[in-house]
Amino acid sequence: MTGNGWKEIGLAAGLVVLAALVPLATDGYWLSIAVTAMMYIALATAWTLFSGPTHYISLATGAFFGIGGYLVATGMSDYDISFWVMAAVAPFVAVVLAALVGAATLRLSGIYFVIFTLGLAEMIRGLVSWVQNNFLGSRGLYVLTDFTEAHIYWMLLAIAAVVYLIGWLIERSRLGFAMKIIGNDEGVAKHLGINTAAAKVALFMVTGYFTALVGVVIAPRYSYIEPNLVFSPELSFLVVIMALLGGTQRLWGPIVGVIPFTLIWETISVSFPNATTFYLGLSFLLIVYFIPNGFVGLIEKLVKRRHG
Amino acid sequence: MDILVSGLLLGGTYALVAMGLNLQYGVARIMNLASGEMLVLGALAAFWLFTAAQLSPVLTMIMVAPLAFIGNWLIYQLLLRPLVRRAKNQGQLEVDSILATFGMSFALVGIMVAIHGEYFTYSYLANPFEILGTTVALNRFVAFVVAVIIGVALVLWLNFTRPGTAVRAVSVNTEAAKLVGINVPRMSALSFALGGAVTAAGGTLISTFITLDASVGVIFTMKALIIVIMGGVGDMRGSIIAALLLGLVETAVATLIDPGLTLVSAYLIFLGILLFRPQGLFGKRTT
Amino acid sequence: MNRREVIARLSTGLAAITTASLLSFSALAADTIKIGAVAPKTGPLAGGATVSQWPNIELWAKEVNDRGGLKLKDGQKMVEIIEYDDKTNPGEHIKAAQRLATQDKVDFIIAPYGTGFNVAAAPIYAKYGYPQIAVTSISDQIGELTGRYPGLFFTLGSTTDFVQGVVNVLSGLREKGDIGNKVAMVNVADAFGIELAEVARPLFTEAGFEIVYDKSYPLGTPDLSPIIKGAKATNPDAFVAWSYPPDTFGLTEQAVIEDFQVKAFYTAVATAFPAYGGKFGSKINNVLGAGGTNPDDPKIADYRKRHKEVTGKEPDYWASANTYAALEVLAQAIEGVGEADREKVTQYIKDNSFDTVMGELKFEGQNSRKYWTVGQWQDGVFRGVDAVNIDGAAPVRLKEGWN
DSSP: OHHHHHHHHHHHHHHHHHHHTTHOOOHHHHHHHHHHHEEEEHHHHHHHHHHHHHHOOOOOOOOOHHHHHHHHHHHHHHHOHHHHHHHHHHHHHHHHHHHHHHHTTTTTTTHHHHHHHHHHHHHHHHHHHIIIIIIIOSSBBBOOOOHHHHHHHHHHHHHHHHHHHHHHHHTSSHHHHOOOOOOOOHHHHTTTTTOOOHHHHHHHHHHHHHHHHHHHHHHHOOOOHHHHHSOHHHHHHHHHHHHHHHHHHHHHHHHHHHHHHHHHHHHHHHOOTTSSHHHHHHHHHHHHOOOHHHHHHHHHHHHHHHHO | OHHHHHHHHHHHHHHHHHHHHHHHHHOOOOOOOOHHHHHHHHHHHHHHHHHHHOHHHHHHHHHHHHHHHHHHHHIIIIIIIIHHHHHHSSHHHHHHHHHHHHHHHHHHHHHHHOOOOBBBBSSOOOOOOETTTEEEHHHHHHHHHHHHHHHHHHHHHHHHHHHHHHHHHHHHHHHHHHHHOOOHHHHHHHHHHHHHOOOOOOHHHHHSOOBBTTTHHHHHHHHHHHHHHHHHHHHHHHHHHHHOOOHHHHHHHHHHHHHGHHHHHHHHHHHHHHHHHHHOOOOOOOO | HHHHHHHHHHHHHHHHHHHHHHHHSSSOSEEEEEEEEEOOOOSTTHHHHHTHHHTHHHHHHHHOOOOSSEEEEEEEEEEEEEEEEEEHHHHHHHHHHHHHHHHHSEEEEEEOOSSSHHHHHHHHHHHHTOEEEEEEESSSHHHHHHHHHHTTEEEEHHHHHHHHHHHHHHHHHHTTSSOOSSSEEEESSSSSHHHHHHHHOOOOOTTOEEEEEEEEOOOSEEEEEEEHHHHTTTOEEEEEEOHHHHHHHHHHHHHHTTTOOOOEEEEEETTSSSSHHHHHHHHHHHOEOOOOOTTTTTTHHHHHHHHHHHSSOOSSSSSEEEEEHHHHHHHHHHHHHSSOHHHHHHHHHHHHHHETTEEEOOBTTTTOOOEEEEEETTTEEEEEEEEEOOOOOOOOOOOOOOO
16 A cells, blocks of 8 residues: 555545534535535545546436435335435445446447436436336425435535545455456456456446435435436536546546536526526536646646646 | 327437437537537527518528538537547547537527527427328428438438548548548538538427427437437438337337336337447447 | 517527626615525526516516615615526525525525425525515425425415316316216326326316326427327317426327317416417417416406516416515515514514405415416416416316317
8 A cells, every 4th residue: 555545545534524514614505505516526426436447437327316316205205214214225226226237238338338328317217207107106205304404414425435435445456456457458357357347337336326325315405306307317417527527537536626616607606697507608618628637637737847 | 000100200300309410429429418409499590480580490491401500510610629639539539529518508508598598389380181091290290201301311422422421431430531531620520510400400390399498408419319329320320210210119109008108118229229239220349 | 479579589688698797796786675586597497487487576676666665664675686597406596595595695585486496495495584485386295394484385275276176177067067077187207297196086086087098208208199199099078187388288289180179178387378379379279277367357467467568578377476476475574564574574474464466365374375276278368267265267168179
């Protein structure tokens, strides 16, 4: 284990502690921004866990997130099951799904994998709505709890921290080594006797678990769950965009992607309430052209310049 | 018979949605997430000219296509070409084009919302039309006929003309195309512009029978991506067949089983095809 | 919409993009009542909010300011509206509402658009003590929600009332011997559609109706012809669709194409939009739909005229008037209290009755039960034919063909 690795995790731990103090400093607007940012940090880090090393761009975030949110809502609102029971159960449903999808998509590569995962989320939304409509019935999916924004924030922070820790451990394990080789050249990996299939599926399951868990935690914040809002293709895209903006080569990439992204997003929403979408679009374009390698690239360039 | 006719008509609609993206992704290698917005822009033009000047959407289509061609050519030259030049490999270009076109889609939605934030709804050729004993909407039939014309024209152009062949060559292998003296950047710009024109033209017709609004583009982008991938990247026949297949399956399921399952069945077919043919129906195995 | 209007709107639209920003940077007048508003300008619900929500805010603010502002103890104060776009995303909505409460420090907030958003935002309104007079929020959980949030008021009814209205209308026709027992029912397989269908099944059965066709379709189905064909094949007396805007248009168009002959044809959300009448013209004469209004009521007639004059577009025939009425309630409560004290204003709303375009509104258990449930397009106007606690319902007519 290198000294750098320990430094990284030490720094991360310090940041987690600092981040945990945010709700003590503010409980209004800035906290609501922090919750949103933390949600994306957790989602994007979970995404990077799988997609970073393998270079497989997954648009399944909406599917897993939706499963989490939707199951919690159905359980609580139609069956009077407690939030915590559903929180324990729902992510495992996502894990099973991730295992099936992982196994099914082993032969797919590049764009075919991307669009497969996109179709998956849509299919699950359709299936879930149909099952509910015809067999379960519903009088509205309300998730009414006594959680405050601070509670939700801390839960998201805990998820993000755990995901990061897992990612850090994986990077230093045999699995992480295997993933890096797969990402560089799958053929080489196979020749080296790495069970690429098992490695990929395992990692995808981890991603699925935590993405669903984020969906679970967000459900009480939304309070009223509509399938087309939780199984959201836009969420899948946004998570990818944020992770890419950050840079996927480092585990901390998504974090440095999400934070500026959220702040830019907020500045635009506030400054141009009647044309938010338009200016957001422009800002994406500017970022692509002027920060070509994501914020990670930018930061590393600055660091290098200072040292050199 | 009902199923066959209605299904084919729906398939025609899907073909209009997907053919443009096929050109843009298959040849120019731009995974255009703003494709749906381009379609909605065409729809907005049709709605707008119809309500303001009672102009037939078919006429609008004829006007919109060249405008969209020019617009998309400019988008490619000004906004996407720098990314293509910058990208070291296909992966890098994919990432950059996802980010850039996602930004464009937002910007386009913003512009359209400012012009008309409500539903684009009007009535054009919403009359019954009898064909092979089945009653269909005339506007859907018109859209189908145009889809067939565009589809056949594209397939013929790609297979039997010099520029078409050059475009296909770029689609199959960019490097080799360069070596045999094909002007790859020019062909890419041409395909991207042509794809945009086809999509926008499709939008004008689709607006006659589906109620759209400024924010609905992403749904069409997703449908288009799925059809293009199902048919195999860069293969026009593949996209057309995939579109028709999807239309037929959805209509058959809606009629015979349960309309609630149309979406599920469409995606099931898509997932199923990819499982057995990971490169799509007509795609070539990449090495 | 005529040509001049379209061109005007195009140019204002484009100008809006460039100037919208400047407005929000302009110096704020010191002595105003600040009112926040968050609702979709983009995303799936934007099409509805642009018809029912935003224009009424514009109209209300202009009228209040034209008469010199709100009359308070220390003189009249103008209202200043601060708007945000929630992009039809609950997370965005929460952020914007928080911003209004803690950064912009607005005095009051106009309730959100849509059931989900009203429920999602309720904890924020409650935390900062804002009264929340919800309009476009139809729920069977009113009791639990008002118990939880003491400042939350409902004005458009419960899901059961909403469905019961349709059952009443059909039962009325059956009693007159105009229709039989057979109902074909379809619904969009999304939150509200699923809920309505679920509530409707037992209500129809109890009322002695037989549901001969009961299917759902996914949100965004591009071709609804199999559904109309399927429903038609069961030869029903009445067709009921718990639909959302795009499919309300789509189902109606297919019914015209298929020449679907039923005596009663009902589609839910957006049937009351002027655009619905504009699209189909006389073909949809006697189509039933959610909502309704009484255009002969002088107050409503006057409101509709002012709406058209100020915003340049017609209000819808349902929630528009309720939305405006909710704003009137807010204004009267603020003036009644005489200061921007949120707690007192909330209490004032609970204790008093209000004179609005919807007539006299009074809240019992934070719920004002005065609304139209079913309307019908009758000769170019969407008239209310069934209501809760409102008089003046027009007699229901039978649908006779699609011409």
